[in-house]
Amino acid sequence: MKVVIIGAGNVATVLGRRIKQSGHEVLQVVSRxxxxxxxxxDELECPFTDNGGTMDRDAGLYLLAVSDDAMTGFDNSYHLDDKLVVHTAGSVSKDVLKDFSSSYGVMYPLQSLNKNILPQPLNIPLLIDANTDDVLARLEEFAQTLSQNVSRANDQLRLNLHVAAVLVNNFTNHLHFLAADYCKHEGADFKLLLPLIEETALRLRYHMPDEMRTGPAVRKDIKTLQRHLRLLADYPAIHNIYLKMTDSIMQSADAI
Ligand SMILES: NC(=O)c1ccc[n+]([C@@H]2O[C@H](COP(=O)([O-])OP(=O)(O)OC[C@H]3O[C@@H](n4cnc5c(N)ncnc54)[C@H](OP(=O)(O)O)[C@@H]3O)[C@@H](O)[C@H]2O)c1
Incomplete structure (x- = not known):
């Protein structure tokens, strides 16, 4: 299929590479x-323009991979008749595209995509939705050329999964960031924690999180918790999160 990519950030780049590797032709990149x-x-070996330029009208699919807020304010002089137009956001309704085309939908990659981190993940989970059954079937056929992990999810389900994705990915990564910073300041090697991080993620293949609970908050080792909190007095951001997480773990342990 001929594809125009709108946006040039992480998702546009990672999906653009996949689109090209899968044998489709990228006609143009359009970005702010x-x-x-x-x-x-240059990477996809195709022409480009900025938002003010002329968009190529010959594509079968227009992939809008811009930031969530930019999408709602996008210039709808880009009317594309019945060309398939899809965005890639978890928390934006497909209906933001209704003024662009009579055939629109969403292809949301439920994966953390970063154009600078290689190799790219294979079989990126793609959650798709569209304004009609016919458009959905067309989008599904295209998505399946990019990944073996394609499923359907409407606006509400996508939004729910995006919230869960923020918890398991963005929040976890922020904890890694804080831990790495703490280790650096305390002269500890963050890399020593890698086997623990990997094992925690791998166990999820076979166990639910409630079966994997360990640690001082679950055991209610109050003296250990107090010792940790004293050590964190010089790290108010971590101290705050440690207290809130400990409280949440203890409450959920009581609820089980
Ligand atoms: N990254 C992920 O892990 C991920 C995963 C799933 C879904 N998504 C979704 O995919 C979409 C793109 O995310 P991203 O991570 O690729 O973002 P990104 O790397 O920050 O790239 C955002 C792109 O939006 C463009 N942009 C920003 N403001 C604009 C405006 N006012 N008009 C036109 N273009 C504008 C930027 O263009 P310039 O560079 O030209 O300024 C850039 O190409 C978002 O809806 C996001 O929720 C992201």
Whole structure:
């Protein structure tokens, strides 16, 4: 299929690479800044323009991978008749695209995508939705050329999964960030924690999180918790999160 990619950030780049590797033709990259459009277009070996330029009208699919807020304020002079237009956001309704085309939908990658981290994940879970059954079937056929992990999810389910994704990915990564910073300041090697991090993630293949609970908060080892909190007095951000997480773990342990 011929594809125009709108946006040149992480999702546009990672999906753009996959689209090209899967044998589709990227006709053009369109982005807010010409420089970002050029970088992606050079990699995908196609022409580019900025938002003010002329969009190629010959594509079968227009992939809108811009930030969530930019999508709602996007210039709808880009009317694309009945061309398939999809966005990639978890928390934005497909209906933001109704003024762009009579065939619109969503192809949401339920994965953390970063154009600078290689190799790219294989079989990115793609959650798809569209305004009619016919459009959904067309989008599904396209999505299945990119990944073996394609499923359908309406606006509400996608939103729910996006919330869960923020908890398991963005929040976990922030905890890793804080722990790495803490280790650096205390002269401890953060890399020593990698086997623990990996084992925690791998166990989820076979166990639910409630079966994997260990640690001082679950055991209610109050003296250990107090010792940790004293050590964190110089790290107010971590101290705050430690207290809130401990409280939440204790409450959920009581609820089980
Ligand atoms: N990254 C992920 O892990 C991930 C996963 C699933 C879904 N998503 C969704 O995918 C979408 C893109 O995310 P991303 O991570 O690729 O974001 P990103 O790396 O920050 O890239 C955002 C893109 O939006 C463009 N943009 C920003 N404001 C704009 C405006 N006012 N008009 C036109 N273009 C504008 C930027 O263009 P310039 O560079 O030209 O300024 C850039 O190309 C979002 O809806 C996000 O929720 C992201």
């Amino acid at each position: 800044k010409k420089e970002s459009a050029k970088i992606l277009a």
